[in-house]
Each structure stands twice: as structure tokens, then as C-alpha cells.
Amino acid sequence: MSNVSSTSTAEPVARLIAALHRLPGVGPKSAQRLAYYLLQADQQQVTELAEAITLLKQQITLCSTCLNISDAETCVICRDPKRDVAQICVVEKPMDILPLERTKAFKGLYHVLHGTIAPSEGIGPDQIKIKELLARLQDSTVREVILATNPNVEGEATALYLQRIMSPFGIRITRLARGLPFGADLEYTDEVTLTGALEGRQQLG
Amino acid sequence: MTPPRSYRAEAIVLRRTELGEADRVVTFFTAEYGKLKAVAKGVRKPKSKLAGLVELFTHSTLQIARGRGLDVLSQGEVIHPFLPLKTDLARSSCAFYVAELVSRFTVEHQENVDLFDILLGTMVELCETRKSDLLLRRFEMQLLQCMGYRPNLYHCTACNAQLKPTTNAFSPSGGGVLCPACAGADPAARGISVNSIKVLRLLQDGDWATALRVNIEEHLAGELEHVLRVYVEYLLERRVQSATWMDKVRSEVRKAVPPDLPQPSQGKGRADTAAAH
Ligand SMILES: [Zn+2]
Ligand SMILES: [Zn+2]
Numbered sequence: 001m002s003n004v005s006s007t008s009t010a011e012p013v014a015r016l017i018a019a020l021h022r023l024p025g026v027g028p029k030s031a032q033r034l035a036y037y038l039l040q041a042d043q044q045q046v047t048e049l050a051e052a053i054t055l056l057k058q059q060i061t062l063c064s065t066c067l068n069i070s071d072a073e074t075c076v077i078c079r080d081p082k083r084d085v086a087q088i089c090v091v092e093k094p095m096d097i098l099p100l101e102r103t104k105a106f107k108g109l110y111h112v113l114h115g116t117i118a119p120s121e122g123i124g125p126d127q128i129k130i131k132e133l134l135a136r137l138q139d140s141t142v143r144e145v146i147l148a149t150n151p152n153v154e155g156e157a158t159a160l161y162l163q164r165i166m167s168p169f170g171i172r173i174t175r176l177a178r179g180l181p182f183g184a185d186l187e188y189t190d191e192v193t194l195t196g197a198l199e200g201r202q203q204l205g
Numbered sequence: 206m207t208p209p210r211s212y213r214a215e216a217i218v219l220r221r222t223e224l225g226e227a228d229r230v231v232t233f234f235t236a237e238y239g240k241l242k243a244v245a246k247g248v249r250k251p252k253s254k255l256a257g258l259v260e261l262f263t264h265s266t267l268q269i270a271r272g273r274g275l276d277v278l279s280q281g282e283v284i285h286p287f288l289p290l291k292t293d294l295a296r297s298s299c300a301f302y303v304a305e306l307v308s309r310f311t312v313e314h315q316e317n318v319d320l321f322d323i324l325l326g327t328m329v330e331l332c333e334t335r336k337s338d339l340l341l342r343r344f345e346m347q348l349l350q351c352m353g354y355r356p357n358l359y360h361c362t363a364c365n366a367q368l369k370p371t372t373n374a375f376s377p378s379g380g381g382v383l384c385p386a387c388a389g390a391d392p393a394a395r396g397i398s399v400n401s402i403k404v405l406r407l408l409q410d411g412d413w414a415t416a417l418r419v420n421i422e423e424h425l426a427g428e429l430e431h432v433l434r435v436y437v438e439y440l441l442e443r444r445v446q447s448a449t450w451m452d453k454v455r456s457e458v459r460k461a462v463p464p465d466l467p468q469p470s471q472g473k474g475r476a477d478t479a480a481a482h
Binding site: 024025117119120121122124125152153154156157160161164165182185187188189190193 | 220225226227249250251256257260261262286290291292293294297298301302304305308446447449450451453454457
């Protein structure tokens with residue numbers, strides 16, 4: 001494997017290459033190509049990119065209701081009056097909302113756990129946003145919770161655990177992923193499969 | 206002689222971590238090479254043919270290609286998917302514990318076919334057993350013995366006197382039981398009952414049939430679990446992470462209310478206890 005920050009490269013370029021190389025899906029070659037592209041691009045384009053990256057972290061926060069990424073106290077989905085507040089779809093990460101939204105088959109709200117129970121990594125229920133989910137069930141507006149954690153062992157454990165601790169609330173609890181292939185990520189699942197999984201969701205317990 | 210470009214292994218998945226956009230690094234325990242890591246490419250995509258092979262606890266035969274860095278999983282066939290370990294919360298939490306212990310007690314590329322058989326046998330029985338507690342104790346005893354930490358349950362590890370049927374003490378650093386006279390020598394030693402020693406002996410001698418017939422009430426089960434957990438954590442010099450989860454799942458099972466008696470007011474209390482741990 002080639003060393004991306006070789007000593008023959010000027011320090012600022014080497015630093016950029018190293019930073020780009022840390023991004024997902026960017027290998028050493030692509031990192032070099034991007035860095036040299038930016039080096040010869042016009043100043044405005046480079047400034048725009050740098051600002052977009054800086055503002056991303058400064059202006060993005062978590063929605064106070066569903067913990068999705070948001071540019072305001074409440075995210076666009078939670079503030080949309082047309083969404084059905086009686087349904088909450090529980091996902092592992094903000095990115096999982098995108099494929100579900102693309103199906104247009106789900107009109108309810110979301111809840112982002114920001115992780116999954118991963119016992120061997122020491123991540124238990126208290127390390128993800130389960131308390132926040134339970135708090136949303138306290139008033140009786142929610143009638144159904146759809147568990148859309150990934151169809152793998154950790155996602156399944158998280159769903160089974162949630163089902164168990166939510167059962168006293170007397171709401172309908174369904175599992176989305178039962179029709180999905182075991183081991184796959186929701187993020188990469190196509191709309192047709194997801195729509196089918198939404199329609200065919202099964203009640204747990 | 207150059208080593209072959211690819212090799213075959215019978216494996217059980219112990220751990221996996223995400224790599225890049227859609228790959229995973231998978232830790233397997235294999236019959237042929239002990240613990241080993243390999244990259245599984247594209248397995249987080251739904252159409253991946255390898256996805257099933259790298260799901261946790263799955264037992265399969267694999268074909269692995271040698272890579273410049275990590276080896277790469279090329280194909281394989283599932284022998285046991287062990288579905289109950291993936292879809293039953295209590296069994297799944299036990300499987301995490303078993304996989305973590307095997308992973309923590311071993312180093313990569315050190316062949317140990319006995320340990321592979323112990324792991325496989327435990328996973329097979331874990332899918333069906335109604336006595337998962339006792340099965341885990343057997344697994345711990347087998348693992349300890351296999352890794353050279355067989356506890357001495359017949360003689361005092363300090364004075365070598367034959368143990369009498371009375372409350373003795375278990376000493377993690379001594380690797381076994383201390384008689385009452387020597388118990389003070391190790392401040393970390395904790396009392397161990399006659400019945401605990403009896404059950405551990407049955408497990409150590411491999412008399413599983415008799416062990417299954419013993420009526421182990423809750424207090425004794427708790428003592429057995431504690432003695433071995435302390436010993437295991439002493440040897441590993443660290444906490445077993447998945448034990449916390451296993452304990453939590455078990456306490457949830459115990460307090461589970463019938464699903465047809467939902468009471469939202471009760472829910473708040475439950476939720477608070479769940480979060481308080
Ligand atoms: Zn929101
Ligand atoms: Zn003694």
C-alpha cells in the first residue's frame with residue numbers, strides 16, 4: 001500500500017490528501033486525484049466547498065423530537081403537519097431514513113437510535129437513544145411503532161429488546177425487516193424491497 | 206515452496222466490524238487455523254452472496270484468498286445458520302458471551318481444534334437447551350481446561366490437603382479452591398459452597414448427563430456463575446463486555462409481564478428501571 005503523505009509532496013497538499021483518504025470509499029489514488037483537482041480549481045469553488053463542510057458541523061444539530069439530523073430545533077419531517085403522528089418508525093442511523101422516504105409508503109414520524117445494541121463492543125441500551133423513544137410513548141398519540149433496525153444479529157437483538165420493554169405501553173409493535181435478507185444494511189436496500197417489507201411488516205409478540 | 210493462493214476453513218463467526226462503505230472485517234474461529242480475520246467485500250449490500258456467511262455465530266465452510274494485507278473471503282457454504290441464536294433474545298445474548306470469551310482467550314493463527322469443537326458444540330446446544338445457564342458453565346469449564354486454566358477442585362491449591370465437604374474458598378489467582386485454613390492467604394478468595402464444587406466437578410469430569418439431572422436452584426446458579434465469571438475476568442484482566450448485556454436480558458425476561466395485560470402507567474416504571482442499570 002502506498003504512503004499517501006510521502007515527503008516529496010508539499011505539506012498542505014499532503015495534509016489534504018491524508019484528510020480525504022480518511023473519507024469512506026476514498027482510496028489513496030482517489031485522494032491524490034481530488035487534492036490535485038482542488039489545487040488547480042478556481043478559488044470560488046474551493047471556498048464554497050470549504051464553507052459547506054464547515055457549516056455542516058456548525059449548523060446541523062439533532063432534532064429534539066426524533067434525533068434525526070436537522071438544521072433547526074425540530075426537523076423537516078417532524079414539523080410537517082401532513083405526517084401521521086400516530087406512527088413512529090425506529091431506525092439505527094439518520095441515513096436509514098433516506099431509503100424509507102424514497103418509498104413514499106411511510107407517512108409517519110421517525111426515531112433515530114444512533115446505534116444498535118452491540119454487546120461485545122460494550123454498547124447496551126443505555127448507550128443508544130432508547131430512553132428518548134420511551135419518552136415519546138408517554139402520551140397516547142402513538143399507536144404503532146415500526147422497528148426498522150437492520151436485519152442482522154445486533155439489529156434483531158435491538159428490536160427484540162425494544163419490543164419487550166415497550167410491550168406494557170399497549171401499542172402495536174411491528175418489525176419491518178423480516179422480509180429482508182439477513183445481514184444486509186437498510187441503507188443499501190432498494191425501494192421495491194423496502195416497500196414490500198413495509199407493507200408486509202409483522203406484529204411482534 | 207510458495208503457500209497456496211487460497212485455502213479452505215471450517216469456521217464460526219465471532220465478531221465483525223464495518224469497513225469502508227459496504228465491507229466488513231470478520232473474525233472467525235476456524236477448525237484449521239484457530240482465530241483469523243478476513244475481509245468480506247460488499248456484504249452490507251442486500252444482494253451479496255457472502256452476507257449470510259459473515260453473520261454472527263454462523264457455522265460454515267469458507268474459501269479464503271490470501272491477500273497482501275488481510276485475507277479475503279471469496280466464497281463459502283453455510284452449515285448451520287443457528288437461527289435461534291439470532292432471533293431469540295436470551296439465546297442471542299448467551300451466544301454473544303460465548304463468542305466474546307473465545308475471542309478474548311485466543312490469539313490469531315493458533316490452531317486449536319479442541320476449542321473449535323467446544324465452541325461448535327456449545328452453539329449447537331444453545332439453540333435448543335432449556336438450561337442455558339448450566340450450558341454456559343460447562344462451556345466456561347471446557348474453555349478453561351482447553352486453555353490450560355483447569356481449576357483445582359479436589360485439593361487446596363495452597364496446602365494440597367484434600368478438600369472437606371464444608372464451605373471452602375475459590376481463589377482466582379490460585380487457580381482453584383483453598384481450604385478454610387488457607388482461605389485467608391488470598392484476600393480476593395470468596396466462599397464457595399459444597400454444592401457449587403460438586404456441580405463444577407461434574408462439569409469438569411464431563412458428566413453432562415448427571416449435571417443436567419441436578420436440580421440447581423437460583424441461588425446456586427448465581428454462585429456458580431459468579432465464581433466462574435470472577436475467575437475468567439481475573440485471567441483476562443478485563444471485564445467481559447457481553448456479560449452485562451446477558452445479565453440485563455435475563456432480568457428483563459424475569460420481570461416480563463404477560464403481553465395481554467398492557468398498562469401504560471406501569472410502562473414508565475419499567476422504562477426507568479431499564480434505563481437506570
Ligand atoms: Zn424530527
Ligand atoms: Zn489449605
